[in-house]
Amino acid sequence: xxxxxxxxxxxxxxxxxxxxxxxxxxxxxxxxxxxxxxxxxxxxxxxxxxxxxxxxxxxxxxxxxxxxxxxxxxxxxxxxxxxxxxxxxxxxxxxxxxxxxxxxxxxxxxxxxxxxxxxxxxxxxxxxxxxxxxxxxxxxxxxxxxxxxxxxxxxxxxxxxxxxxxxxxxxxxxxxxxxxxxxxxxxxxxxxxxxxxxxxxxxxxxxxxxxxxxxxxxxxxxxxxxxxxxxxxxxxxxxxxxxxxxxxxxxxxxxxxxxxxxxxxxxxxxxxxxxxxxxxxxxxxxxxxxxxxxxxxxxxxxxxxxxxxxxxxxxxxxxxxxxxxxxxxxxxxxxxxxxxxxxxxxxxxxxxxxxxxxxxxxxxxxxxxxxxxxxxxxxxxxxxxxxxxxxxxxxxxxxxxxxx
Amino acid sequence: xxxxxxxxxxxxxxxxxxxxxxxxxxxxxxxxxxxxxxxxxxxxxxxxxxxxxxxxxxxxxxxxxxxxxxxxxxxxxxxxxxxxxxxxxxxxxxxxxxxxxxxxxxxxxxxxxxxxxxxxxxxxxxxxxxxxxxxxxxxxxxxxxxxxxxxxxxxxxxxxxxxxxxxxxxxxxxxxxxxxxxxxxxxxxxxxxxxxxxxxxxxxxxxxxxxxxxxxxxxxxxxxxxxxxxxxxxxxxxxxxxxxxxxxxxxxxxxxxxxxxxxxxxxxxxxxxxxxxxxxxxxxxxxxxxxxxxxxxxxxxxxxxxxxxxxxxxxxxxxxxxxxxxxxxxxxxxxxxxxxxxxxxxxxxxxxxxxxxxxxxxxxxxxxxxxxxxxxxxxxxxxxxxxxxxxxxxxxxxxxxxxx
Numbered sequence: 001x002x003x004x005x006x007x008x009x010x011x012x013x014x015x016x017x018x019x020x021x022x023x024x025x026x027x028x029x030x031x032x033x034x035x036x037x038x039x040x041x042x043x044x045x046x047x048x049x050x051x052x053x054x055x056x057x058x059x060x061x062x063x064x065x066x067x068x069x070x071x072x073x074x075x076x077x078x079x080x081x082x083x084x085x086x087x088x089x090x091x092x093x094x095x096x097x098x099x100x101x102x103x104x105x106x107x108x109x110x111x112x113x114x115x116x117x118x119x120x121x122x123x124x125x126x127x128x129x130x131x132x133x134x135x136x137x138x139x140x141x142x143x144x145x146x147x148x149x150x151x152x153x154x155x156x157x158x159x160x161x162x163x164x165x166x167x168x169x170x171x172x173x174x175x176x177x178x179x180x181x182x183x184x185x186x187x188x189x190x191x192x193x194x195x196x197x198x199x200x201x202x203x204x205x206x207x208x209x210x211x212x213x214x215x216x217x218x219x220x221x222x223x224x225x226x227x228x229x230x231x232x233x234x235x236x237x238x239x240x241x242x243x244x245x246x247x248x249x250x251x252x253x254x255x256x257x258x259x260x261x262x263x264x265x266x267x268x269x270x271x272x273x274x275x276x277x278x279x280x281x282x283x284x285x286x287x288x289x290x291x292x293x294x295x296x297x298x299x300x301x302x303x304x305x306x307x308x309x310x311x312x313x314x315x316x317x318x319x320x321x322x323x324x325x326x327x328x329x330x331x332x333x334x335x336x337x338x339x340x341x342x343x344x345x346x347x348x349x350x351x352x353x354x355x356x357x358x359x360x361x362x363x364x365x366x367x368x369x370x371x372x373x374x375x376x377x378x379x380x381x382x383x384x385x386x387x388x389x390x391x392x393x394x395x396x397x398x399x400x401x402x403x404x
Numbered sequence: 405x406x407x408x409x410x411x412x413x414x415x416x417x418x419x420x421x422x423x424x425x426x427x428x429x430x431x432x433x434x435x436x437x438x439x440x441x442x443x444x445x446x447x448x449x450x451x452x453x454x455x456x457x458x459x460x461x462x463x464x465x466x467x468x469x470x471x472x473x474x475x476x477x478x479x480x481x482x483x484x485x486x487x488x489x490x491x492x493x494x495x496x497x498x499x500x501x502x503x504x505x506x507x508x509x510x511x512x513x514x515x516x517x518x519x520x521x522x523x524x525x526x527x528x529x530x531x532x533x534x535x536x537x538x539x540x541x542x543x544x545x546x547x548x549x550x551x552x553x554x555x556x557x558x559x560x561x562x563x564x565x566x567x568x569x570x571x572x573x574x575x576x577x578x579x580x581x582x583x584x585x586x587x588x589x590x591x592x593x594x595x596x597x598x599x600x601x602x603x604x605x606x607x608x609x610x611x612x613x614x615x616x617x618x619x620x621x622x623x624x625x626x627x628x629x630x631x632x633x634x635x636x637x638x639x640x641x642x643x644x645x646x647x648x649x650x651x652x653x654x655x656x657x658x659x660x661x662x663x664x665x666x667x668x669x670x671x672x673x674x675x676x677x678x679x680x681x682x683x684x685x686x687x688x689x690x691x692x693x694x695x696x697x698x699x700x701x702x703x704x705x706x707x708x709x710x711x712x713x714x715x716x717x718x719x720x721x722x723x724x725x726x727x728x729x730x731x732x733x734x735x736x737x738x739x740x741x742x743x744x745x746x747x748x749x750x751x752x753x754x755x756x757x758x759x760x761x762x763x764x765x766x767x768x769x770x771x772x773x774x775x776x777x778x779x780x781x782x783x784x785x786x787x788x789x790x791x792x793x794x795x796x797x798x799x800x801x802x803x804x805x806x807x808x
Contacts, residue, residue: 052728052736052756082724084757116721117758180708180725221707222626223722224729303625303707304583304803311804317520318627320486324456325628332456352456353488354521393797399708400715 001256007141007157010172012195012237013038017135018147021128023120024077032125033147034097034132035072035191040107041235043069044204046211048228054079055086056110057229059094063106067200069233070107072191073097074148076176080112080120081226092122100133109231111189113150113176116226141174148176148189151273151398158263162256164249169196169238171256175264179273179399180225190215190230190264196253197236198243206254207232214261217293217386219301220272221395232257269387270370274394277309278370281386285377291328292377292384298326299373300388309371310390314339314362316348319373334378341368405660411545411561414576416599416641417442421539422551425532427524428481436529437551438501438536439476439595444511445639447473448608450615452632458483459490460514461633463498467510471604473637474511476595477501478552480580484516484524485630496526504537513635515593517554517580520630545578552580552593555677555802562667566660568653573600573642575660579668583624583677583803592672594619594634596664600657601640602647610658611636618665621697621790623705624676625799636661673791674774678798681713685777688787695732695781696788702730703777704792713775714794718743718766720752723777738782745772 009016018033043064047057063069073093080086090110098105112120135143145155159172177188198206207230215230236242243249270278281299286292299305302322308315316337323330337349339362346362349355365371413420422437447468451461467473477497484490494514502509516524539547549559563576581592602610611634619634640646647653674682685703690696703709706726712719720741727734741753743766750766753759769775 050725050728051734052724079721082721082753082757115719116725117753119758223706223708223725226721226725226728302627303799304627307800307803310800313804315519317483317486317630320456321454321520321627321630324454324630330455349486349521353486354523391800391803393800395707396711396714396795396797396800399711399795400717 001160001162001259004159004161006159007145007172008035008174008191008193009138009141010159011170011193013235014193015136015138016140016144017132017137018140018143019128019132019135022124023075030143030147031077032075032128032132033144034136035144035193036101036136037070037233037235039235039237040068040070041233042067042198042200042203043231043233044200044207045229045231046207048225050224050226052082052226054081054112054227056080056090056112057227058087059090060109060111060229063094063108066106068107069109070103071097071101072109072231074111074189075125076113076148076150078112078114078118078120079116079227082117083119085119089120089122093125096126096129100129111229113148113189113227145174150176151178152176153271156264156267158260160256160259162252164196164240164252167238167240169240170194171260173260173264175268177268178271179220180223188225188228188268192232192260194232194234195236195238196234196243197238197240198234198253202243202245202250203232203234206257210254210257210261214258214265217297218265218269219297219388220269222301265387269389272389273398274392275389276392277390279309279373279388279390281373281375282383283375283377284383285379286382287380289382289384291330292382294326294328295323295330295375296384296386298322299375300386303391306388306391309366310392312363312366314346314348314366319375320349320352330377331379336376336378338374339365340372340374341365341370343368405564405566405663408563408565410563411549411576411578412439412595412597413542413545414563415574415597417639418597419540419542420544420548421536421541422544422547423532423536423539426528427479434547434551435481436479436532436536437548438540439548439597440505440540441474441637441639443639443641444472444474445637446471446602446604446607447635447637448604448611449633449635450611452629454628454630456486456630458485458516458631460484460494460516461631462491463494464513464515464633467498467512470510472511473513474507475501475505476513476635478515478593479529480517480552480554482516482518482522482524483520483631486521487523489523493524493526497529500530500533504533515633517552517593517631549578554580555582556580557675560668560671562664564660564663566656568600568644568656571642571644573644574598575600575664577664577668579672581672582675592629592632594668596636598636598638599640599642600638600647601642601644602638602657606647606649606654607636607638610661614658614661614665618662618669621701622669622673623701623792624673626705669791673793676793677802678796679793680796681794682774683713683777683792683794685779685790686787687779687781689781689783690786691784693786693788695734696786698730698732699727699734699779700788700790702726703779704790707795710792710795713770714796716767716770718750718752718770723779724753724756734781735783740780740782742778743769744776744778745769745774747772
């Protein structure tokens, strides 16, 4: 497997674009993106579990009932959620794209991100669509990745090459996500494209099993968005024997998909609103997988620990506290905790009690940009990883005045 | 019922004190407090559900097995939690108090609050205890309330007079709580004293049923502490016929207890670490009590909403978002939302969708120090209230560097 450039355009047959159409007042910020596949593609998706669902999710779910899609349209600046005319607008977006690309409206994935509860006007989208389609190109991936950004500080793209039954295949993706990030059986907005030939059913199996260990293990602020969605389009243009069942080819695809999703998870967590650090919590020695995941996620979600990490403070008592209230059944007297970064590892707790450590060394380790929180429960062989970020002044600043 | 001064010393037979004994380096901050009842008192308690429990809780629980206590000792500056010798130190604290007051060690409630995982030395406590006992007085309540403070910015005390079967009774309390506040079947440190005559069993019934609607509905940061504890001492010196069953007298006592606990809840939430605003979320129209409570607590816990309130931003979409991911079964198309303060009420959402409102008026309402978030689910007759605070730069500052 090799990392390559190209994001959502890396795989054969995919083009993309992103422009400013006028949903946002700021003319320098692209606010609408399009991804197009030459051939109709198998499409799998997962959605937020929030009862309040963005109108685009409802329309996308209907459109994907047959397991196929050929284009993705996504705007930023307005979530098209909690509006009386949301469904109508989302359908109009699909119709406009379908007409412009001469495809079926049912083959369009539609998504929106931004403020909730403000009506989204179709006018700027209608006016901008001809240009958005005209700009579709093999190197439009960066513009597309920019068009879906909200408070994100950098574009999130990744792609890899891999091999399935002797054929070179490619998978790539882009993501948007910075705040309101605490996915539950779905996530922020993630669009993945691949030229692998795979049935819609197996593509859904692959995605659903992957996100349980990737996007569902990311938290920025504990708030599960109304508009979370992950989709994968697989257009089959790599020419491999179509994957229609479990087996070696499916496993190769799963590995490549996981590389994309973990890469995007780390980018999303590290770019959490106001974040200065990426936190990766690795829990080992758990009696079962559920315990490992529950503990890892509880730690990564603790506001107190997140603030301590911002301050490079080795306050490991907050790690134990978060394990204790996680709901997982653990023996607190067996827990070991260490902090690790590129500057080394510092052990701070053994068997649930503090041990002597160098505060100077701990500070040096914790001042780095990527921190691993290593927890060994010493009670079994299961492990899990969760990703998050520190809690900073800028998180408060960004969210204290998001609408205005 | 009349509000009076005196905190934990208001009820007959109770004295208190608080001094600096040297657990903290800062000599101007009292760090240990004592409450003493002339007569052995019925005592009820609730504790944190965190699996990691402070050593003092373990010792207190043992001591209260018989339902009686006569003194409370509590230090700040060190939580005596996750230490290899925690139980030993907590027991020594009880022994010292018992010896000094000529009471049984089993009649001492012991509590600690502060940093987790650093050994607590008995030396300053041993050295300070004679003075702590010498200072016990009827007006020692304020010093005692100060001695248990950590990042609290003000002392939390309240007391009321009420009548039970013709006898004037008094109940008062003090609390410590600012961060790591998200109680679950227990809470921060709260000590309540009353001269009502009531059996230990009925006192426990009263406390356990009260906290379900009071301390368990408060959240500052979603972190359930390892050292949460609420105790009530009732020494019977008011001379009423002892309450040993449900009935009018019990109801009168419950009302008085609830006045104390709600008062302390509001103080704790309003003094949340870094808070500039007290948030009170009132959910009405729920189909059942569990739904009302789940929704109220989910809203009060949302980091995004808390940051918006800090910025006086009427971002009601975050209220709907928090309802949607709360896990409660609600019809999102029936939800009404309004913000209220002393400057008036502004309705922002009807039937799950945004309505036109004056941003100027909303800003005026939200710039106040106490904000009510009013949510009507329009699906039944149950209601619940939860208390919290805004998320501010200072929360991050306080917790980014708590230990050092």
